[in-house]
Amino acid sequence: MVVKKPRIVIIGAGMSGLVAANKLYTAKDSRELFELCVVEGGTRIGGRINTSEFEGDRIELGATWIHGIGGSPIHKIAEEIHALEAKQPWEDMDGSPENVVTMSESGFEIDLSVVDPILLLYRKMMEFAQGKIIHGNGENGDAVDYYRVGAKAIKTCSKPISLGSFLRKSLNAYWDSVKDQDGCNSSGKLLEEAIFAMMENAERAHTSAGDLSNLDYNAESEYLQFPDEEITIAKGYLSIIESLASVLPDGLIQLGRKVTKIEWQPDGHGSPEIQNGGDSRPVKLHFADGSIMVADHVINTVSLGVLKAGIQEESGMFSPPLPSFKTEAITRLGFGVVNKLFLQLDPMYEFPFLQMAFHRSDSGLRNQKIPWWMRRTSSLCPIYKNSSVLLSWFAGREAVELESLNDEEIINGVSTTISNFLSKSEHKNITNLSKCSNGNGNSFTSSHGFKFTKVQKSKWGTDPLFMGSYSYVAVGSSGDDLDSMAEPLPMISDHYDVAPLQILFAGEATHRTQYSTTHGAYFSGVREANRLLQHYHCSVFSELQL
Numbered sequence: 001m002v003v004k005k006p007r008i009v010i011i012g013a014g015m016s017g018l019v020a021a022n023k024l025y026t027a028k029d030s031r032e033l034f035e036l037c038v039v040e041g042g043t044r045i046g047g048r049i050n051t052s053e054f055e056g057d058r059i060e061l062g063a064t065w066i067h068g069i070g071g072s073p074i075h076k077i078a079e080e081i082h083a084l085e086a087k088q089p090w091e092d093m094d095g096s097p098e099n100v101v102t103m104s105e106s107g108f109e110i111d112l113s114v115v116d117p118i119l120l121l122y123r124k125m126m127e128f129a130q131g132k133i134i135h136g137n138g139e140n141g142d143a144v145d146y147y148r149v150g151a152k153a154i155k156t157c158s159k160p161i162s163l164g165s166f167l168r169k170s171l172n173a174y175w176d177s178v179k180d181q182d183g184c185n186s187s188g189k190l191l192e193e194a195i196f197a198m199m200e201n202a203e204r205a206h207t208s209a210g211d212l213s214n215l216d217y218n219a220e221s222e223y224l225q226f227p228d229e230e231i232t233i234a235k236g237y238l239s240i241i242e243s244l245a246s247v248l249p250d251g252l253i254q255l256g257r258k259v260t261k262i263e264w265q266p267d268g269h270g271s272p273e274i275q276n277g278g279d280s281r282p283v284k285l286h287f288a289d290g291s292i293m294v295a296d297h298v299i300n301t302v303s304l305g306v307l308k309a310g311i312q313e314e315s316g317m318f319s320p321p322l323p324s325f326k327t328e329a330i331t332r333l334g335f336g337v338v339n340k341l342f343l344q345l346d347p348m349y350e351f352p353f354l355q356m357a358f359h360r361s362d363s364g365l366r367n368q369k370i371p372w373w374m375r376r377t378s379s380l381c382p383i384y385k386n387s388s389v390l391l392s393w394f395a396g397r398e399a400v401e402l403e404s405l406n407d408e409e410i411i412n413g414v415s416t417t418i419s420n421f422l423s424k425s426e427h428k429n430i431t432n433l434s435k436c437s438n439g440n441g442n443s444f445t446s447s448h449g450f451k452f453t454k455v456q457k458s459k460w461g462t463d464p465l466f467m468g469s470y471s472y473v474a475v476g477s478s479g480d481d482l483d484s485m486a487e488p489l490p491m492i493s494d495h496y497d498v499a500p501l502q503i504l505f506a507g508e509a510t511h512r513t514q515y516s517t518t519h520g521a522y523f524s525g526v527r528e529a530n531r532l533l534q535h536y537h538c539s540v541f542s543e544l545q546l
């Protein structure tokens with residue numbers, strides 16, 4: 001009798017799936033031990049890594065940054081394959097911005113003497129939330145600890161604590177403390193408010209939490225980022241994916257194979273011979289084209305967004321349904337939409353790194369022509385020095401709206417916004433709003449002589465293979481939920497009749513400290529490959545896991 005090799009099927013050819021495939025395939029003797037394949041619902045590999053081209057420039061529609069190169073396995077691969085240099089310039093601008101100007105929607109540049117203290121204040125608050133300031137006592141004369149007041153204020157609150165409320169309570173503490181000194185000029189406060197909101201808007205895109213009051217405060221200190229600088233990949237993020245896939249033989253990755261249902265056997269085999277058409281493997285995958293595949297182990301790497309949709313009654317991706325500890329974690333964790341928008345400037349114009357400070361609705365300083373979906377965009381900047389391609393990040397409702405707009409609507413909306421920001425051609429610097437009138441710029445194209453001609457944008461929210469961009473720890477959730485996401489099923493397999501490790505879970509949303517990033521996805525793939533290798537008593541990969 002031929003001994004059947006265990007069959008491992010990996011669902012998804014994104015970072016986590018391809019790392020798992022790479023590790024399983026290259027493990028010692030693994031080819032004698034397992035049958036392996038990757039099934040990918042889309043027509044390309046990479047998942048949320050989607051390097052593309054726009055007007056001759058290489059751009060990233062998904063993952064962009066290596067969040068800290070110190071100890072990063074992705075940086076290591078990038079170095080090995082010489083992906084960090086390229087002849088062409090690449091998308092690296094918003095990491096080391098030059099020529100930064102912060103402007104208010106009324107068309108004035110805000111002086112650094114107003115901007116910098118608020119940026120510093122914001123940074124200190126974030127460092128405090130992240131647990132990086134333990135003993136800070138206003139040392140160096142800069143860190144006035146308003147964040148302590150903020151933290152104290154939220155601790156006395158019985159409601160769940162959000163990062164958003166911490167930030168606002170700390171800001172109010174700051175305002176309270178300066179009131180007596182300079183008479184709390186309200187117009188100065190309005191500017192500070194707009195600058196602070198600009199930082200919050202950047203945070204929304206960073207975390208994918210459309211509303212920071214839904215972002216858990218405590219999780220902030222559990223999140224780990226690798227040390228050292230953050231960089232982009234000159235030859236494109238996809239070069240990492242291609243490198244991981246290059247060791248796999250043709251045919252191992254099957255594209256256009258969308259899984260619609262996963263049947264598994266938490267309570268034992270029953271009559272597997274009958275159930276699975278004579279092939280006694282415990283898991284049965286159904287595909288969109290009606291075909292079926294059986295497996296001993298499935299590593300499921302679909303996004304948290306796809307899982308959220310998959311546990312809804314109607315679609316029922318899992319049969320029987322996942323146990324409640326899983327569905328509860330899937331439900332509680334946050335998965336937001338973040339999109340990138342690229343615009344072509346014509347003719348070439350040396351556009352600054354524009355930081356955009358929008359005013360509150362009750363400030364009386366709003367320009368009504370600016371569309372609502374632009375109002376929480378924190379910056380617009382060239383993708384590299386002197387590039388004629390500009391980039392903005394969108395999050396939440398605004399990111400969702402962006403997907404539904406056509407190119408003309410986007411160009412009109414951005415042009416209107418930018419013409420207000422750049423309306424005072426002399427770019428007078430301001431420290432005090434009362435000196436300026438509400439800008440009503442309409443001379444955008446005439447005074448600057450350029451216009452937007454083409455757009456390209458990502459569409460992570462509506463794509464059924466993603467249904468969003470990345471995970472965050474929502475208020476009411478915690479790091480424990482990320483650990484629950486990683487638990488294999490069946491959880492305990494001490495019953496002789498129950499096949500162990502039928503469904504394993506990888507992907508960024510299964511990594512407790514580096515969720516949302518390619519690092520989290522990478523380590524989750526190593527983790528699940530190791531779990532199976534260990535199960536079959538193979539030697540495991542000992543890559544650092546934070």
Ligand SMILES: Cc1cc2nc3c(=O)[nH]c(=O)nc-3n(C[C@H](O)[C@H](O)[C@H](O)COP(=O)(O)OP(=O)(O)OC[C@H]3O[C@@H](n4cnc5c(N)ncnc54)[C@H](O)[C@@H]3O)c2cc1C
Pocket residue numbers: 011012013014015016017039040041042045046047048049061062063064065066067257258259260301302303306338339340458460464465466468469470506507508509516517518519521
């Ligand atoms: C706009 C944006 C910007 C980002 N920026 C950064 C950044 O700067 N730095 C960073 O570290 N991270 C960033 N990320 C996050 C990073 O891209 C992800 O964390 C990582 O790529 C996720 O990898 P994964 O393997 O977990 O999931 P995915 O890449 O989503 O892989 C899952 C795969 O499963 C497939 N799939 C889904 N459903 C099915 C199905 N039913 N059947 C078969 N296949 C299916 C999908 O097509 C996909 O290929 C960004 C993401 C986005 C969207």
Ligand SMILES: *[C@@H]1O[C@H](CO)[C@@H](O)[C@H](O)[C@H]1NC(C)=O
Pocket residue numbers: 183184185186187188434
């Ligand atoms: C701040 O200055 C403006 C304009 O000079 C003035 O109207 C306002 O009353 C001042 N606010 C406070 C709190 O003093």
Ligand SMILES: *[C@@H]1O[C@H](CO)[C@@H](O)[C@H](O)[C@H]1NC(C)=O
Pocket residue numbers: 350385386
């Ligand atoms: C950018 O463009 C300006 C004007 O076109 C030019 O003077 C400058 O040298 C360019 N800088 C670089 C780095 O190419």
Ligand SMILES: *[C@@H]1O[C@H](CO)[C@@H](O)[C@H](O)[C@H]1NC(C)=O
Pocket residue numbers: 111113429430431
């Ligand atoms: C901007 O204006 C303020 C006060 O009006 C002044 O102190 C500062 O030097 C100016 N900054 C620049 C860059 O001109």
Ligand SMILES: *[C@@H]1O[C@H](CO)[C@@H](O)[C@H](O)[C@H]1NC(C)=O
Pocket residue numbers: 185188432433434435
């Ligand atoms: C703001 O400008 C107004 C009018 O020029 C002036 O009266 C006020 O004192 C200024 N406030 C600050 C804080 O500079």
Ligand SMILES: *[C@@H]1O[C@H](CO)[C@@H](O)[C@H](O)[C@H]1NC(C)=O
Pocket residue numbers: 050051052053061457458459460463466
């Ligand atoms: C990925 O990139 C292609 C273009 O290269 C684009 O058509 C597609 O919409 C992108 N996917 C998402 C989800 O944005």
